[in-house]
Amino acid sequence: MLNEERIILMTHMASYEKGEGKKNVKIGSYFRSDYIAVAVIKAVISASVAFAIVFALYIFYDFETFMENLYEIDLVAFAKNALTYYGITVVGYGVIAYVLSTYRHAKAMKSLRSYYHNLKKLNSLYDQQ
């Protein structure tokens, strides 16, 4: 016999699994520290590539002058400056990634807890029958 409450619960859960739940289950499969670490590492790599692109464009923008003055400029100071900007970019972007991934993990876990609670409820409905 059809159990209306069970069907409603199963429909909600199926809808969740198909949409938002898919992403949350993936996030939930990581430990919190692992998830955040992976997100931060990816952010650092992305920021490094982005910085390399911007740096390359900067050099190419005035390449002739740069080559002409290459032996005159203080290369150590130039490298120090470039590394400082790189550090600021990477740290800034890493912090943003850390905050975002922490928030996302917490949100996903909260949502999954509700999902698991519904699973238990569904199980108990089956047991009752």
Added chain:
Amino acid sequence: MTDLLELREKLKLFYSRYEAFLFPLVKFLLAFVTLTAVNSGLGYMLRLDNMAIVLIVALACSFLPVGAIVFFGVLFSLFHMYALSMEVALVGLCVYLLMFLLFIRFGVGDSLVAVITALLFAAHVPYIVPIAVGLMCGPGAVVWVICGTASYYLMRTVAENAQAVGTLGSDAVLDKIRLMLDGLVGNREMMVLIAALGITTLAVYLIRRLSVDHAWTIAMVSGALIDVMILLIGDLMYDINISVPGLLLGSLLALAVAKVLEFFRFCVDYSRTEKVQFEDDEYYYYVKAVPKMTVAMSTRTVKQINTRHARNVSGGRNAGSQGRSVQGQRNGSGRRVTTERTAGTDRRGYGSSRSGRTGDYRGGRSVTIGSTDAQGDEDSVDFDELL
């Protein structure tokens, strides 16, 4: 207002019934318009500037996820830039890569916003974007607003500098890169618009989430004012030559569009706001419930009651819709009852009463009872019964 609400319900019903066809159709149209706009704006690669290719790609986009429209739009623009000059394409690729690595990679918001932003820029009505996006989307959508704006200005810079790039020889690699970078980095109009649209989007989002009456209206009006203010300040500071009448008219248009969006998305009746307060073991709850404005749809139910089967039932009288006909009912003594339900004018929402729900009608009901005897006497009795 009741007519408008009824129209809204009909549109919703129509969309939910044909969603499987309408959504791909919308994606197809959007992809078609986007690719055509890219082709008409740039159009340096003649092979791509072909209706057949555009149609094929748009058709593919209708079955692919929404992000495919963005992908093909970027791809088309890069091909056109490559046809103009490899250096231009390189700068374009760098800009797109930076957008991806710094913003899009986080995967927040809806990529469709970027496409719509660029298209509205091309249509000279970008002021709709921040208000509409702030009302309809989350805060993550601001990333896509920025990316859409930057993409539009990238393509515009390419189009503006195309002639200069063409006159430079193939060995002037650095000059071409410099020309493009000057056009982008030195483009203060782009910077001001990015700041204005980004800040306005966030402001509209934050205000419309407030728990105050008419939050959406307040959000859209203040969003328009913030947008106008930032752009005027930007114009004063950087002399970017923004057309003030255009800005004001665009903002008014944005408000009109926002009102339409509000009607479809957030049509509530503040006069029936309920504030309740209760508690459980762990919390005190202060709840403010604002009922939605809804209206019952008109439907018609025809119920036929025949005492004997006539030979040709279809030829009988149909009082509910088509008038009467006695054909095929010569000796019949059949009796029909036609029940017609008419539109209700109830505006109560979900929150106040169950009677406002779709399918539970509170309108009048007219009942027509007619006889179908041999002579086809017109002795039918029509009467209205109001519930």
